[in-house]
Amino acid sequence: MNRKTRFRLISALVCWGFVSSLAWAARAASPLPPFYTHWVNYTAANGFPAGEVYCVAVDGQRIWAGTEHGLVLIEHGRVKQIFTRADGLAGYAVMSIAIDRQTGSVWVAALGGLSRYSAGKFTRYTVFSSGLANDLVYSVAVQGKYVWAATAGGVSRLNTWTHAWRIFSVMSQPSAPFKEPWAYALALGARKIYMGLWGGGVVVYNQRRQTWRPYLSPSNSAEILLYRNQGLISNIVSSIVHRPRSKSFWVGTYFGLSGYDGRLWHNYLRQDSGLASNFVNSVALQGRRVWAATQRGLTEFDPATHVWITYRPANWRALDTATPPPLGRGEILITAPHRPPRRIATATSLAHNYVLGLAFQGRDIWVATAAGLSHGFASPTGDQHALR
Amino acid sequence: MSAGRPRPDSRPVRRRRGATRWIVLALALSAAGLSLANRPAPRGSAYWRRFYSSRRYFDPVALQLSPHGRWLYVAGEGRNEVLQIDTRTRRVTGALAVGRRPKGLALSPGGRWLYVANTWSNSVSVIDTRTWRVARTLHVGWGPEGLATDRTGRYLYTANTLGNDISVVRLATGREVSRLPAGHFPAFTARLRGGWIAVTDLLAQLGAPEQPPVDQLSLVDTATRQVARRIMVPGAIQMRQIAQVSLPHADCLLIPFLQPHNLVPLLVLRRDWYAANGLAVVELHRHAPPRVREVMLDGVNRAYANGYGAVVAPHTPWALVTASGVDRVSILNIRRLLRLLRSPAQADLARNLADASHFIVRRLPTGRDPTGVVASPDGHYAYIANRADDTISVIDLHGLRSDGLIRLGRMRAPTEVRRGQQLFFDADYAQGRELACATCHPDEGFEDGLLWSFEVPHLGQDIVINKTLRAIRGTGPFKWNGLNPNLATQDGPRTATYIFRSQGFSPRQVRDLVAFVRSLRLPPNPYRAPDGRLTPAQARGRAIFFRSRTNTGAIIPEDDRCYRCHAPLTHYTSRVLMNVGTATRFDNTRAFKVPSLEGIYMRPPYLHNGEARTLEEIWTKFNPHNRHGFTSDMNKQQLNDLVQFLKTL
DSSP: HHHHHHHHHHHHOOOOHHHHHHHHHHHHHHOOOEEEEEEEEOOGGGGGGSEEEEEEETTTTTTEEETTTTEEEEEEEETEEEEEEGGGGGGEEEEEEEEEETTOOOOEETTTEEEEETTTEEEOOTTTTTOSSSSSSSEEEEEETEEEEEETTTTEETTTTTTEEEEEETOOOTOOOOSOOOOEEEEEEESSEEEEEBBTTTEEETTTTTTTEEEETTTOOSSSSSSSSSSSSSBBBBEEEOOOOSSSSSEEEEEEEEOOSSSOEEEEEGSSSSSOOSSSEEEEEETEEEEETTTEEEEEEEEEEEEEEEETTTHHHTTSSOOOOOOOOEEEEETTSSSSOEEEEEEESSSOEEOOOOOTTTTTTEEEEEEEEEEEOOHHHHHHHHOO | OOOOSOOOOHHHHHHHHHHHHHHHHHHHHHHHHHHHHOOHHHHTHHHHHHHHHHHOOOOEEOOOOOTTSSEEEEETTTTTTTEEEETTTEEEEEEEEEEEEEEEEOOTTTTSSSEEEEEETTEEEETTTTEEEEEEEEEOOSEEEEEETTSSEEEEEETTTTTTEEEEEEETTTTEEEEEEEEEEEEEEOOOTEEEEEEEEOOOOOOOOTOOOOOEEEEEEEEEEEEEEEEEETBOOOOOOOOOEEEEEEEEEEEEEEETTTTSSSGGGGGSOEEEEEEEEEEEEEESSSEEEEEEESSSSOOOOOOOOOOOOOOOOOEEEEETTTTEEEEEEEEHHHHHHOOTOOOOOGGGGGTTHHHEEEEOOOSSSSSEEEEEEESEEEEEEEGGGGGEEEETTTTTTTEEEEESSOOOOOHHHHHHHHTTTTTTTGGOOOOOOHHHSHHHHOOOOEEEEEESTTTSSSEEEEOOOTTOOOOSSTTTOOBBBBBHHHIIIIIIIIISSOOOOHHHHHHHHHHHHHHHHOOOOTTTTTOOOOOOHHHHHHHHHTOOTTTOOBBGGGSSHHHHSSSGGGOOHHHHOEEOOOOTTTOOOSSSEEEOOTTGGOOOSSTTOOOOOOOOHHHHHHHHSSOOSTTOOOOHHHHHHHHEEEOOO
């Protein structure tokens, strides 16, 4: 190695060390993630269907929202189209949306069947017309050529190349640890399928070995927590999310939030954490952070720092009444270890405190609520310090 | 005895002279043979030896020209081979064996690689055109037919007729990376200039039975490798080869199609057309929705049945469309066609048979059953593959005249099956030459997927779905009402009276046609493993098919068991009429002939009136009283298993 090359190598190492130390310092100085301080809501007032929004999915610049009145496509900040049964959708109430990145197809789980949307055309899959286990489809996920659907009659898998269906349920898999047929949630790993059952906990299917493993609550179906961190917090599972390239997954239940790190369970309740509510409708991951859509707001949790951040309307208690007031300001509630909780007011707010789903679009977040779809914009880092 | 009279030779002398003559003749023949044998063998000599020794015909269906027009490549589905023809000498210079039933050809952008879609092997053979060897074989979806690469040559797209999808193959690795949903029986593809791959469907969308058919054109964006647009062509089926015209403001596609009049009772149609032949003109605007116009290619008094190939000749105003039913190629003046389309007075082009005279400048004869067509890069010649006589027609586009035939084999007396094949594709026997057998049974005896109102002069009565002719041998009687005891009746007087409305075929022609129809086979079933083993689900389905007891253990009455009517030993049909409760108030009969189940996976919709769009619907929607087999005790898993088994038949 000549002198010039050595000099270049050392210079590169010094630069890399300097940049790394800056990044580390920035992280250490700012344990808080960026806040979502500005919200734009899509409600009946601006052409969005009235009522509940069950789910949302991001497909590049296109946003798909599942509502109780059909599937809504948003492009460039505007409602472009609302698809209903008349357009070929299998049902009105859209519970879950999955994007097939390979083919560009949008798979839609609805109370009425499963639909595939591809370049303007819907294809319906129902119990009557296909091998789908049940028409009440709560969740859908795409894994290469396979499409998985969680239904009230078990989990169905469609091979889109051979058009062959397979059902995973108590009936079809007597040896599998299905306590209940009613599947509510799905999450896909590289080799494993995580199935969330209503009252049946989590069942994990290893596709390569074709083996099953159940994860159940030690307190079984009791609605009280008997054993802390000894297992799943409740068997009534509403949502699962798997951390890629790991054994860990998070489970949203109607009685708290559970995380499994591949060895141990970590359970969280409203009473002893910053979780907005024990009634968790959906969970999602953003890097290391976990998001929980609950009936009392949207909660973000960082397992490394144990900082909890909840977003909700400031007048959220009044929104649950029969005659809700107009939406006002929002609030951000921050709970961190060894610090008193902090409350920050924002000029805009989520459309409702009852949150059902969420998805990320770069730094932005889209949130499905009981009264519309909310688009959250992350504040720049400077604002974050100002908020502190 | 006079001296001038020649004395007759003695018998031994005559014998010697005769023997000498024979020896000289034998020596001469041997010398001729040796001289021929010592000539340098052309590259295709092995091909010719095999060609002459084989009883199979070549059946050319697809053509490709090398970028400079020197080499013409021909796919022959009958012999599972691809030929190379030197367009200067018009001789076959090479032949290569590929997979089964090659029906599609595509060249890489530089012309180095020739891709051959092997429809019955579910594969693509990649031929190195420099060495004329099969370099590798790619595995794709079911029944690939049309294929095209993107502009960079990095990805290959195949239209899979049986899978109803489009395979995307990454050529660097040879791996299929995705299958895009297409329409119904996608068969033809073209690479468009705007970075799209266009795919046309042979069959109409599965829709409401009483609605006119709608055919689909899919556009794949090669940047995202996803279907970006689906363009519907109303009232049309059997869209085939795609020709492209570049306009200043848009790209324009010309696609031949068939316009069936299937929902009008045929007896009412006696003075009208069963099917008309036209051209879909699809304008693809860059910043506006596509526009679809339809014009007729038929004349007022004569139809040009079964449009197949289409090409735009470079540097000329001509587009060529072959009509495989009448052995003609129509030459269109594109400028006149576009002027007609822009004319505000032409409101109903899709029905006006007089319009063709405005833009068609010549109808030239071709060989028998012209299919694919290509034009040379200089626009001088066009080449047309004639499937039923193993020739290539050459068209001189400067003089707009035929410029001879390239024979792919020595002409010899056609066999009975070959004569039947020629009749099958020939519309000369129908009134007005408007349709051939292949019109309603495209893709060599398949079905058009349409409901037809046969014979009853009442609207909406006795409408039945068309049935396939493949693997029909041994499944008679025919028709849904079982009134035709054999194929000779079906193809003879009945066809002549009700469909062709002519004298029909002679008795010998009927024999030929029947021989051809009986020779039609089903493609290999992709649901069946090569070793014949059933998957666990298929095995469970088989047990359900042959079961005699319900889930509760009760005995199922014999007539309600699957195998009873769909008997395996007779092609899964008992060949009798059965009332399974599917007749509606629109039917004048209650019992229908039990259809064969062989190849059932590939031919939805189901039941006599096409009500069931999927196999599942036969039992979930149209068997409420267990008359179509005892099925009400089955759970969803069992029904899925049964369907999986049926698809293997």
